[in-house]
Amino acid sequence: SFCTLLRNETMVCAARKGKTLGKEGKLELIAANQAKIDSRRQRDDNKWAAVLSKMDDEKKKKFTGVGNQGLKKSRVRGVTRRSQRPQTGRKEDTVAFDTTIHLSKLLQGRTFHKRAPVAVKKIKAFAGKLMKTNDNRIDSSLNNFIWHQGVKGVPGRVRVRVQRKVAEQQNESASRQRKRLYTVTSLVPVASFKGLLTKKAESA
Secondary structure: OOOOOOOOOEEEOOOOOOOOOOHHHHHHHHHHHHHHHHHHHHHHHHHHHHHHHHHOHHHHHEEEEEEEEOOOOOOOOOOHHHHHHHOOOOOOOEEEEEEEEEEHHHHHOOHHHHHHHHHHHHHHHHHHHHHHOEEEEEOOOHHHHHHHHOOOOOOOOOEEEEEEEEEEOOOHHHOOOOOOEEEEEOOOOOOOOOOOOOOOOOOO
């Protein structure tokens, strides 16, 4: 943050816009902030270097891959949850999940004439967060299920299949560009929602 307590003990928050500080003042703030980060990082590294120096070789094997390879730019750190996860590499582009969305929780307190449109918007936002995509689409089966009781009679829960797909390239020049991913959310008819969890499904 650019909000820094200066020597005259006044809080200056306009440094980003340059209203109070000029270019030199902003550069000083950035340098001071970076120096503080480097000092904290060095203190953390020294602490872990002391801890690792007292460990035996068997215990040190657990700490590989988290900055203890002897590289110049790597930091010395202890074992973390992320380092213990299995590394599977890049995730596949086309993937599908079956999950249940609790619509009544998402629509609590909404005006009646906005419930169905807001439900569609919430489902798209849910799919985008799950699949990390910006282009999120609703299948006609799911849209009809949401609207089949009118604008205010949105079902309390819905079981959906969220599929991430790769968009087709329009021309040859686009083939050299990055893949464009999009998500399609469709309806999965179920008799009961009891005991249903989020699970990976076979993408079509």
